Amino acid sequence: MEKISDKKKAIFSSALDLIKEHGFHGTPISMVVKHAGVAAGTVYHYFDSKDELICELYAYNRSRLIRIIEEVLAENLSYKQKFFGIYINLYDFYIDNTNVLIFFEQFVNSPYNLNKNYAHSQGQLSDFFREGIENGAIKTIRPEILKVLTLGSIATTAKLHIFGNLSLRESELKQIVEILWDGISST
Numbered sequence: 001m002e003k004i005s006d007k008k009k010a011i012f013s014s015a016l017d018l019i020k021e022h023g024f025h026g027t028p029i030s031m032v033v034k035h036a037g038v039a040a041g042t043v044y045h046y047f048d049s050k051d052e053l054i055c056e057l058y059a060y061n062r063s064r065l066i067r068i069i070e071e072v073l074a075e076n077l078s079y080k081q082k083f084f085g086i087y088i089n090l091y092d093f094y095i096d097n098t099n100v101l102i103f104f105e106q107f108v109n110s111p112y113n114l115n116k117n118y119a120h121s122q123g124q125l126s127d128f129f130r131e132g133i134e135n136g137a138i139k140t141i142r143p144e145i146l147k148v149l150t151l152g153s154i155a156t157t158a159k160l161h162i163f164g165n166l167s168l169r170e171s172e173l174k175q176i177v178e179i180l181w182d183g184i185s186s187t
Contacts, residue, residue, distance in 0.1 A: 008046050010036040016099035058107050061100045069124045079137040087177045094158035138184045
């Protein structure tokens with residue numbers, strides 16, 4: 001993942017805070033500039049427009065999720081342990097980065113998301129599920145469906161925790177992952 005400057009991080013952080021509160025249309029660049037404490041020229045040094053800022057913010061945070069998945073996959077673990085690691089690490093990321101989860105929810109359902117189908121069939125997680133099918137660890141289910149089940153469960157569980165409707169103990173989180181695993185496991 002690219003290393004970004006402190007000013008760009010401040011802009012991203014401010015944009016996340018403001019988009020959470022006001023949505024895409026209610027968050028003009030001038031508000032991001034003021035909230036980030038940077039000059040307007042600084043924002044335009046990094047981004048040509050608000051649209052570009054939003055798309056780069058998505059790409060940056062998506063790369064953070066990809067890095068989490070790659071780190072788990074690089075570990076010397078069983079397939080099941082990797083599945084659990086991916087689930088729990090992504091869940092923890094969303095708990096620690098609530099604004100990112102809310103931003104993703106808005107982004108994927110917005111006109112900014114021009115490539116709606118691509119993400120479901122590509123990437124490390126899809127490859128991980130294909131590997132699990134090929135080696136017999138999981139049922140023969142389309143990887144796209146496995147991604148929907150897994151990522152949807154992670155996001156929903158995190159949202160329930162974040163918004164106070166469901167306080168999970170670690171054992172309960174593992175129980176949720178175990179139930180999902182039992183549903184897709186071939187054993």
